[in-house]
Amino acid sequence: MLKHILTSAVFAGIVAGLFAAIINLWAVIPMVMEGELYESGERTHFAVDGSPQSDAGSPSILEDPARHIMPAAFSVVVFTGYAFFLVAAFALAERYGHKTTVRSGVIWGLCGFIAFQLAPAMGMPPQLPATPGPEVVPRQLWWAMTVIFTASALGLIAFGRGVLPIAVAVVLLFAPHIIGAPRLDTYFGFAAPELAAHFAGASLAATALTWTTLGLCCAWFWTKLKQD
Amino acid sequence: MNDQVKVAAIAQKSDAADQGLLGIIGAVMLGAVLLFSAGFAQATVMHDSSHDMRHAMAFPCH
Numbered sequence: 001m002l003k004h005i006l007t008s009a010v011f012a013g014i015v016a017g018l019f020a021a022i023i024n025l026w027a028v029i030p031m032v033m034e035g036e037l038y039e040s041g042e043r044t045h046f047a048v049d050g051s052p053q054s055d056a057g058s059p060s061i062l063e064d065p066a067r068h069i070m071p072a073a074f075s076v077v078v079f080t081g082y083a084f085f086l087v088a089a090f091a092l093a094e095r096y097g098h099k100t101t102v103r104s105g106v107i108w109g110l111c112g113f114i115a116f117q118l119a120p121a122m123g124m125p126p127q128l129p130a131t132p133g134p135e136v137v138p139r140q141l142w143w144a145m146t147v148i149f150t151a152s153a154l155g156l157i158a159f160g161r162g163v164l165p166i167a168v169a170v171v172l173l174f175a176p177h178i179i180g181a182p183r184l185d186t187y188f189g190f191a192a193p194e195l196a197a198h199f200a201g202a203s204l205a206a207t208a209l210t211w212t213t214l215g216l217c218c219a220w221f222w223t224k225l226k227q228d
Numbered sequence: 229m230n231d232q233v234k235v236a237a238i239a240q241k242s243d244a245a246d247q248g249l250l251g252i253i254g255a256v257m258l259g260a261v262l263l264f265s266a267g268f269a270q271a272t273v274m275h276d277s278s279h280d281m282r283h284a285m286a287f288p289c290h
Contacts, residue, residue, distance in 0.1 A: 001251035006255065074266045084259030088253075136270070143288050
């Protein structure tokens with residue numbers, strides 16, 4: 001069982017992680033690099049004359065190709081980690097008679113996106129490098145709580161019977177947002193708001209795409225490696 | 229004889245069930261270790277080398 005989970009998850013994690021690295025390099029990382037221009041002060045919004053305008057345009061990812069190697073490797077590690085969760089969930093669902101198919105894998109992937117990216121983004125949206133925030137540990141705890149609560153709620157909605165699981169799921173879905181993510185009581189951002197908004201949107205879209213791919217790959221390897 | 233076979237079959241079945249559950253728990257723990265090291269570890273070398281990915285994937289990392 002463990003071997004079947006491990007091999008499916010590692011193959012799926014590598015495919016989805018590399019896919020994530022390419023999508024991020026194309027659509028997200030250039031904006032991280034543009035945000036760094038504001039972080040370093042090379043570009044300033046509301047420059048000396050009080051004008052809010054600043055140049056738009058991201059540095060080319062080809063300027064320093066070496067810097068992109070390690071983040072790409074880490075994206076494979078992260079998605080392999082997520083793949084372990086997904087495939088373990090397949091195995092758990094099958095113990096209760098819910099077979100995983102390639103089609104249901106896509107739904108699993110989308111639920112992973114909701115639990116790991118979309119729900120936490122409601123309290124802590126994707127942020128550019130130039131954005132000061134509160135203490136990191138409370139934010140990590142809030143993130144972990146939101147992910148666990150949301151994933152549990154989605155599981156209850158998908159597999160629960162009757163009204164009680166749905167009621168518990170609704171409480172779990174809302175609780176982290178009623179408690180609220182740690183925030184500063186002041187805005188400190190240096191970067192242009194257009195860039196920050198575009199970055200948050202692109203980051204969520206890229207992770208939605210990658211999680212869908214991850215669900216598909218996990219289910220494909222999971223069903224394929226079982227037959228052999 | 230028949231009883232012995234039954235006992236053996238039951239023992240085997242619960243062994244298989246336990247192994248399945250252990251596999252699931254093991255996989256979740258491995259996933260958590262990978263996620264923590266790539267997304268959350270604060271050591272400077274881990275942070276710097278994963279920096280762009282952490283921002284792109286919205287990990288609360290610094």
